[in-house]
Amino acid sequence: MRADKARNRDAVLAAAGRLFDAAADPDDVSMDAVAAAAGVGKGTIFRGFDDRRGLIRALYDERAAHAFAAPVPAGGEPAEAALDLLLRTWRFKEQNRVLALALERDGSGSPYRNSSYDRLHAQLATLTARARGTADADFLAHALLAAVRSDLVEHLHAHPGTDPRAGLRALVRSIFATGDDNAQEPPS
CATH class of the missing domain: 1.10.10 (Arc Repressor Mutant, subunit A)
Structure with missing residues (x-):
């Protein structure tokens, strides 16, 4: 260049x-x-x-690359790694509120069609497959990412009595529960 x-x-x-x-x-x-x-x-x-969408995507992807530079650890509990990834995503979207909303609102600039989403989805699908098998891992990774959509982050920002972190913990716990009484609960 x-x-x-x-x-x-x-x-x-x-x-x-x-x-x-x-x-x-x-x-x-x-x-x-x-x-x-x-x-x-x-x-x-x-x-x-x-176009504007290309600018928004470039800025979002640049910031996301910095925010998610540290990879999800390969070992350890999948639930802990998934919770960490979701909490980091929530914080990123809180810190980049208007930019994240711009990406998700911009017509065909769907939040499902960008490299950041693809990376997060792949990581969550891998973690879900490690914990539950591959049968529903792809869908469940999409469902987990729906819990950190920018419009939800924005909506809950106006509801101070809601604790999204506790909700994310409960969601991860329910998805990653294997029916094993000895399954580890994600950290608080």
């Missing part, structure tokens, strides 16, 4: 990140605002990211 193209990409992602972090709603962040904040022309953004 040419140095000026890389510099522009970095400037656009940094500007978009600041704008999404400061916004109250995803619709508050326009391509014009990003271009102005990055000090580039709007055409530069379109050449680098194709």
Whole structure:
């Protein structure tokens, strides 16, 4: 990548990140605002990211790559690893609230069609298969990820009496229970 193209990409992602972090709603962040904040022309953004959805995905994927850089441990209890992954996802979406909402709301920019979702799903499916076998692992991984959708994170943010972490623990416990009385409960 040419140095000026890389510099522009970095400037656009940094500007978009600041704008999404400061916004109250995803619709508050326009391509014009990003271009102005990055000090580039709007055409530069379109050449680098194709469209608003491409910009949102690039920023989301960049942040997710940093947030989830530490891999899920291969050993240990699958339930503990799954709970850790879900809690990290919840925190990530809380910290990147408007950006995560923008990704999930953006029409065909489905939350199910991005590399971050694919990575999380694969990890949860593997953990679920280790605990329960492969029969329903794929579906159950999708169901677990539904519990950390951005719109749910946003909805529960307005309900301070709800403890999503306790709910995630209970959900993981119910999915990863093997019927074995000696099954370990995920940590609190």
